[in-house]
Amino acid sequence: MKDWRAYFAILAKDMKTYYLKPPNISWGIIFPLVWTGMFFIRSGSGLGSIPNLLPGVISVAILFGTTSMLAVNITFEKKNRSFERLLLAPIPFELLMLAKTGGAILFGTANAFVPVIIAAFIVDLSGIAWAAFVPGIILIAMSSTFLGLFIAVAVSEVFEAQTFSNFFRFPMIFLCGLFFPIAKLPVFLKPFSYALPLTYGADILHGAVHGEHALPYLLDFGALTAFCLVLFAASLWNIKRKWIL
Amino acid sequence: MFDAIAVQGIKKRFDEVQALDGISFNVKKGELFGFLGPNGAGKTTTINVLTGLARPDAGKVVIDGIDCTRRPKAAQHLVGVVPDESNLYPELSGFGNLCFCAALYGMPSKERKRRAQRLLADFGLDKAADRKFATYSKGMKRKLTIAAGIIHRPEILFLDEPTTGIDVASARQLRQLISDLHQSGTTIFLTTHYIEEAERLCDRIAFIVSGRIVKTDSVARLLQPLRGRHVLEITCTGITAKIERALSVEFPGLDFSIGKQSIVRVEAGEEIRVGPLVRFLEEAGTEVAEARKVKPSLEEVFIKVTGIEAEAMEKEKERKGRKE
Numbered sequence A: 001m002k003d004w005r006a007y008f009a010i011l012a013k014d015m016k017t018y019y020l021k022p023p024n025i026s027w028g029i030i031f032p033l034v035w036t037g038m039f040f041i042r043s044g045s046g047l048g049s050i051p052n053l054l055p056g057v058i059s060v061a062i063l064f065g066t067t068s069m070l071a072v073n074i075t076f077e078k079k080n081r082s083f084e085r086l087l088l089a090p091i092p093f094e095l096l097m098l099a100k101t102g103g104a105i106l107f108g109t110a111n112a113f114v115p116v117i118i119a120a121f122i123v124d125l126s127g128i129a130w131a132a133f134v135p136g137i138i139l140i141a142m143s144s145t146f147l148g149l150f151i152a153v154a155v156s157e158v159f160e161a162q163t164f165s166n167f168f169r170f171p172m173i174f175l176c177g178l179f180f181p182i183a184k185l186p187v188f189l190k191p192f193s194y195a196l197p198l199t200y201g202a203d204i205l206h207g208a209v210h211g212e213h214a215l216p217y218l219l220d221f222g223a224l225t226a227f228c229l230v231l232f233a234a235s236l237w238n239i240k241r242k243w244i245l
Numbered sequence B: 001m002f003d004a005i006a007v008q009g010i011k012k013r014f015d016e017v018q019a020l021d022g023i024s025f026n027v028k029k030g031e032l033f034g035f036l037g038p039n040g041a042g043k044t045t046t047i048n049v050l051t052g053l054a055r056p057d058a059g060k061v062v063i064d065g066i067d068c069t070r071r072p073k074a075a076q077h078l079v080g081v082v083p084d085e086s087n088l089y090p091e092l093s094g095f096g097n098l099c100f101c102a103a104l105y106g107m108p109s110k111e112r113k114r115r116a117q118r119l120l121a122d123f124g125l126d127k128a129a130d131r132k133f134a135t136y137s138k139g140m141k142r143k144l145t146i147a148a149g150i151i152h153r154p155e156i157l158f159l160d161e162p163t164t165g166i167d168v169a170s171a172r173q174l175r176q177l178i179s180d181l182h183q184s185g186t187t188i189f190l191t192t193h194y195i196e197e198a199e200r201l202c203d204r205i206a207f208i209v210s211g212r213i214v215k216t217d218s219v220a221r222l223l224q225p226l227r228g229r230h231v232l233e234i235t236c237t238g239i240t241a242k243i244e245r246a247l248s249v250e251f252p253g254l255d256f257s258i259g260k261q262s263i264v265r266v267e268a269g270e271e272i273r274v275g276p277l278v279r280f281l282e283e284a285g286t287e288v289a290e291a292r293k294v295k296p297s298l299e300e301v302f303i304k305v306t307g308i309e310a311e312a313m314e315k316e317k318e319r320k321g322r323k324e
Ligand SMILES: Nc1ncnc2c1ncn2[C@@H]1O[C@H](COP(=O)(O)OP(=O)(O)OP(=O)(O)O)[C@@H](O)[C@H]1O
Pocket: A245, B014, B015, B017, B018, B019, B037, B038, B039, B040, B041, B042, B043, B044, B045, B046, B084, B193
């Protein structure tokens, strides 16, 4: 009970001080809009192609939303030493980090639904397999958040975190099969694709939206869950090693 | 009953620096224990090791009977920490910060608010309660940081240089607050480089230099060797080694030494008569500006034990404080 009070206090504080700030909210809305518009214009096809664009736009919105927020949230608090307060609090370290990342996961999930809601006004989305779609989005948000955490823990400055996460984000967008099918990638790039969490997330979304997925759902969900666990454990290990002197 | 803190042979190394080199001490329940030492002595590192922010390379830490050496989180619910720099959330108000800190210790929402309001009033911050922490002055920040450290009513409070870098009036107020907390039964571990502060507040003091404790004792016991000893300092220009020798011959019962800035220090086991000394010095051709009796203080003990000039230690600290 006591631990959960601390958990919700941390979550609520992060929401208030980071995620619900006007610049972040507008970012969360405008960013997916711009991406949708961009692909819509590029593909030159009619309104009917919007569902095909959704997986890409959603994934990119989640990826950027979560990783950039975490870089600020964690790195900033480490630098101004308020993070020490959290390390001094008598709550399990794992719960503390779940609270610290919970806000980003919610923020990423909310970001993902912006393009979905917009699309719902334009086209018929009744064909989407929601039972795979929603858990898929949440798992993508979790894995990108933990990737962001992993990056934020590995560096010590906010700008380093931003640079370092771009190093992951951009290749990821192009290798994960969102915009180019992995089957069409050069052979030597394929192993990289399968080493990225977003590849499996994108596959779930493709499957849920228009039924074409390359891997079985079970494998996709399993792989994403494994990525979450490994990234979270690695981040915790890193924090214990580097921040508890 | 367990000691509040029992530390055995703590060592901690950072790359080339041996920050702690085998530190051992005990703090009894309800005691106000002072850690007195110059910059880089290892005071903050000791607090970090005791509170779970740093892992010792060797040694044992027991807080209230709980062995925290391998499980740094085991006793954190008993402990409050006030760091040397205010590290609250700049974005939150004073009230918001206190409520948040209380929540970290699992306090229910209603009690949190009541306690935060109470502490804000006690610390004279009620008018600034709704202002962002970022807009607080240095003294206000320090007060709120202390309030945040005691919001969950810890049994043991760690205070890292609470009065450094704030004005005299605020410092006095803070000392009063610390004294009140001590009176109410909280065990306090206080680091400071102000010898007078340590002397005034602490039950027992440890002198720490370069990661080692060179002496630990109660203030009364530390001052014991100085009991019944009288010291007179005479400021005079034109003093020479020859005059000093003549003084020793003329006044065989007294000890003389010449310090910096032509101060003649006279020590004796009995009351020193000022008149004959001043007369002798003036007849010898010096000009006496001042003669004053010095009350034996912890400062002398500190200098004797550590070989560090107290003034140098405090000056350096002030410079550092201003830069920050
Ligand atoms: N994270 C760190 N990395 C490297 N060296 C460190 C680290 N923390 C402390 N040290 C070194 O350990 C020694 C003890 O530092 P510590 O901060 O404990 O001293 P202190 O007594 O608190 O000094 P001050 O009065 O300046 O606060 C110093 O030489 C310091 O440079």
